[in-house]
Amino acid sequence: MSDSGGGVHRTSHPRNSSRSNGAVMANGIMNEDDDDDIPVFSGNTGDPRDWEDDEGSFRTAPAYPDEDTRPTSQKEIYGWYSYAWASEVFAICAMGSFIPVLLEQLAREKGHILGDPSLRCKSSENMGPGGAGKGVDPGKAAVCVVEILGFDVNTASFVMYTFSLSVMFQAFVIISMSGAADHGRYRKHLLLIFACIGAISCILMLFINAQWIVTASLLAQIGNVTFGASYVLLNAFLPVMVRNHQTIRMLTMSRTNLPATASNVSLDEEDIGAEDATLLGSTPSLKTDTSSNMTPAMRLSTRISSNGIAIGYSGGVLLQILCIMIVVSSGSTTNSLQVSIFCIGLWWLLFTIPSAYTLRPRPGPPLPLEDGEKFTWITYISYSWRGLFKTIRQASKLRDVTLFLVAWFMISDGVATIASSAIVFAKTNLGMSPPQLAAIGVIMPISGVIGAFSWPRISNWAGWTVSQTILVCISLFAVIPLYGLLGLLGPVRNAGFGLTRPGEMYALAVWFGFVLGGQGGYCRSLFSELLPRGSEAAFFALYAITDKGSSVFGPTVVGVITDRWGDIRLAFWFILALLLVPLPFLYMVDVDRGKQASEDFARARESREAELAAAAREAERAQDDYTDS
Structure with missing residues (x-):
């Protein structure tokens, strides 16, 4: 429908007239036609100044009812940053340090030595694996268990099960x-x-005691689910803010004066950057793509995203240091851990307030309904899941995409399992105190930031391709469980190596964070090379879901192994396998072959769409002729 004031029109495709296929999602799950719901600008706009409103701001005609087309303000961007500052503390401080320690400590306070319910567990600061004294052979260590729903569960496994359940519920809620x-x-x-x-x-963690251990686990799961869901929603604002940013609008309108062959220009998810257009993205990591081929919209998106990451990490590290001071000054008591988590929740709540006032709602397009459907929550949920399965079917037709996703499933699970089990291992096997454990939570994100900026230089210096860099990163991750397994050997353990001393955990925290800082960006970069044109957002949604969903299995298996044999160190065999098995799958990924397959896929889809559109136009002309007659 044309806007006579500015010459703006929204292209109306006959196949979208009922909106059965036309809505675009920020995560791209439902529809590969990502540009169908974004304004398309005609080449007949004339002078761009005709677009200015009374305040000198450029505005566009709404593409759908209730669309907010006001230019993105700096205050709105600050509101986006504010929530990154508010919520990232949960990932770094709460789930990364204090909640696992608190859950294990509460379980230990309620628990008993396996086989003797009358013998209570001692503090893990004075204990070895499972509850034995430091220096005891892991195979001879007493095991501390807690009764949960009638079953004896290892206190370390209890934490791993809590994490697995939270990730499973998080993935379900996000989808x-x-x-x-x-x-x-x-x-x-x-x-x-x-x-x-x-x-x-x-x-509410402040008011929990050892008798409410199941409630503590539920609160931890609720926190992790809501954090993941809220961060996904925050990422969904990014492409909208970029699309409505004044500089991007002015650039788009200047393109409207190009020749007719290039007159119809749309700002779709590909322009913004696929990973930033993905609703189901995980907590972002620093971008490593500095290609000169990036579009202005992609550069703006990358800058805002990177600033948000830096701000979030800064807030997390700052609060982590404050919480360490609280724990140290209180003598590392259980209550000091609860006070720290209370402060994390208070920080999260208070700094969300600026976002509530400054972030604009930016309504999305109406949900496309089938004939006879009504707007209900069931409709929204079924719409989301149908789109996920549709994308899975599409991905299965592309060999190299499938190979990569299989490898990515295991890689992301292995990395997440290392992260989730590290704190529990350090507490139960090495007897590290809460302040020492919290220090690990400071070291890892700092080394991650350094790694994010260092890996491109390392890769360029070594002359590695993206695939080779990923293989190197995964191999370096595998060193961590391999080194821990050396601690099972008596001579190595007696010499003080093989993850038997607290100091080694700090070194491995630097190692893990540094490698993680590069691995995520390179995996996204390789995956993006394999995607069909016009389907980037949908496939990146599947990429993120694979990342989220896989993290359920690793911690669960680690928990089962720990329950069965009483020592979490034995689970390092599983983690090592989880990191080594995907290497052949990655090696089999042929980027050139994948690019050609994705190009063929995109052309076939576009050909089908053109045929459908032509048929729809022909039917419309026939209907018009019939009406005229």
């Missing part, structure tokens, strides 16, 4: 809510609701 987040007015409302619930779950 189910994606339709409501991308369509209608729900995005901001959901973000604030999840933020408040997550913050309150942390605050």
Whole structure:
């Protein structure tokens, strides 16, 4: 429908007239036609100054009812940064340090030595694996267990099971809510609701004792689920803010004066950057792509995203240091851990307030409905899951995409399992105190930032391709469980090596963070090379879901191994296999072959769409002729 004032029109495809296929999601789950719901600008706009409103701001015609086309303000961007500052503390401080320590400590306070319910467990600071004294052979160590729902569970396994369940529920919630987040007015409302619930779950930890151990686990799961969901919603604002940014609009309007062959220009997810357009993205890591071929919109998106990451990490490290001071000054008591988590929840809640006032709702397009459907939550949920399965079917047709996703499933699971089990291992096997454990939570993100900037230089210096760099990173990750397994050998253990001393954990925290800082960016870069044109956002959604969903299995298996044999160190065999098995799959990925297959896939899809559009136009002309006659 044309806008006579500015010459702007939104292209109306006959196949989208009922909106059965046309809605675009920020994560791209539902529809590979990502540009169908974004304004397309005609070449007949004339002078760009005709677009200015009374305040001198450039505005565009709405592409759908309720669309907010106001230019992105600096205040809105600050609101986006504010939530990164508010919520990242949960990942770094709460789940990364204090919640695992608190859960294991509460379980230990309630637990007993396996086989003798009358013998209570001692503090893990004075104990070896499972509850034996330091220096005891792991195979001879007593095992501390806690009764959960009638079953004796190792205190270390209890933490791993809690993490696995939270990730499983998180993936389910994120997928189910994606339709409501991308369509209608729900995005901001959901973000604030999840933020408040997550913050309150942390605050309530202050009032938990060892007798409420199951409640503590549930609160931890609620916190992790709501954090992941809210961060996904935050990422969904990014492509919208970039698309409405004044500089991008002016650039787009200047393109409208190009010749007719290039007159129809749209700012779709590909322009913004696929990983930033992905709703189901995980907590982002620093970008490593500095290609001169990046579009202005992609550069702006990368800058905002990187600033948000830096701000979030800064807030997390600052609060982590403050919490360490609280724990040290209180003598590393259980209550000091609870106070620290309370402060994390309070921080999360208070710094969400600026976001509530400065982030604009930015409603998405209406949810496309089938004939006879009504707007209900069931409709939103089923819409989201149908889109996920559709993308899976598409990915299965591309060999190299499938090979990569199989490898990525195991890689992300292995890396997540190392991260989730490290704190528990350090507490139960090495007897590290809460302040020492919290220090690990400071070291890893700092080394991660250094790694993010260092890996491109290392890769260029060594002359590695992206695939080779990923193989090197995964091999370096595998060194961590391999080194820990050396501690099972008596001579190595007696010499003080093989992850038998607290100091080694600090060195491995630097190692892990540094490698992690590069691995994530290179995996995204390789995956993006394999994707069909026009389907980037949908496939990156699947990439993120694979990342989230895989993290359920590793911690669960580690928990089962620990329950069966009483020592979490034995689970390092599984983690090592989880990192080595995907290497052949990565090696079999042929980037050139994958590019050609994705190009063929995109052309075939575009050909089918053109045929459908032509048929629809022909039917419309026939209907018009019939009406005229």
